[in-house]
Amino acid sequence: MSKQTATPSSSIEINALVRRFADGHRALDGVDLDIAAGEFFTLLGPSGCGKTTLLRILAGLDTPSAGEVRIGGRAMAGVPAHRRSVNTVFQSYALFPHRNVRRNIAFGLEMQRLDAVTIEKRIDSVAGLTGITTLLDRPVDQLSGGQRQRVALARAVVNEPDVLLLDEPLSALDAGLRGRLQLELRELQHRLGMTFVFVTHDQQEAMIMSDRIAVLDRGRIAQVGTPPAIYEQPATRFVAEFMGHENLLAVTGRDEHGVITPIGHFAGAFAEGGHLLIRPEAISLGRRQAAGPSAIPAQVVGRVYRGGSTEYRIACGDHTLIARASDPAAEGFEPGAEVNATVAPAGLAVVAG
Ligand SMILES: Nc1ncnc2c1ncn2[C@@H]1O[C@H](COP(=O)(O)OP(=O)(O)O)[C@@H](O)[C@H]1O
């Protein structure tokens, strides 16, 4: 634990994984993923898309109907949970209520029959990493939710597993604490160098924390990529909407310069797909008389100040778009103002579906 370079970590290969339940429902419907050793990898998707099912299979708590999992190059078929170098942190803390913090963390080490001195050294080290040094002698039933989740994390990493699985570990916490723990968890993973597979349904959380994200849609991988790739170039309409994008226009035609939509022509967008995504930060608003050839006439219908940026809702014909201006020198517009919208081509993506 203290020697960072010696911390183990493992790659994970998932091939054609299927999990069919007794009712015939396919919670996982042909999942392929390669997760690198030492990566902070996030499974992102709405409730019911198969995230927990996939984690349980990685942990050895559930068995696939078809397909294969390899951890550290080793096939996991038939390897029981306790023989895998994998630990799991769940949303609910699952601590022993009658043990204090120190004895909770010690539990797994005692099971391995490590000597008392080694156990105490490991506990002190992991307590420092997770920020619970001053809590070690407290009963767990006197801890707050955030403190309990830190203890659960300490208990999961103290065994030095090659892989840590985290199933929505922060979703029960209030927003402020959650934001702090997101950054701390990310930092902890960097220091440990351990492979983390993190599950969340929150796209902001996934973007803040991950090296790469896999977006799941009804038991299938919709897209795998870095946070900027997923946010800026979503592959499908599902991914775009799940990442919070609202500016999606049907592609009604194409020419050599780009695509045609109901509100106009957009140069510089070429990919195949049925919808054009316009990122809100790529739209700039100007006064109507400053008309450029590529400007779209629009009317401001709403304005929300978000601290550091202002979000405008603008009507272009029958369509409403969101434009986000973060330049403090940008001109402010009142609702009702007639404006021209110009769109930077870098803010466009054509998505499937
Ligand atoms: N033991 C089970 N028997 C039948 N269906 C299940 C079982 N476990 C999960 N499911 C179903 O599989 C789908 C995926 O569940 P789950 O992996 O828990 O989703 P998530 O964690 O993404 O919310 C859901 O439709 C769920 O109802």
Ligand SMILES: [Mg+2]
């Ligand atoms: Mg779940």
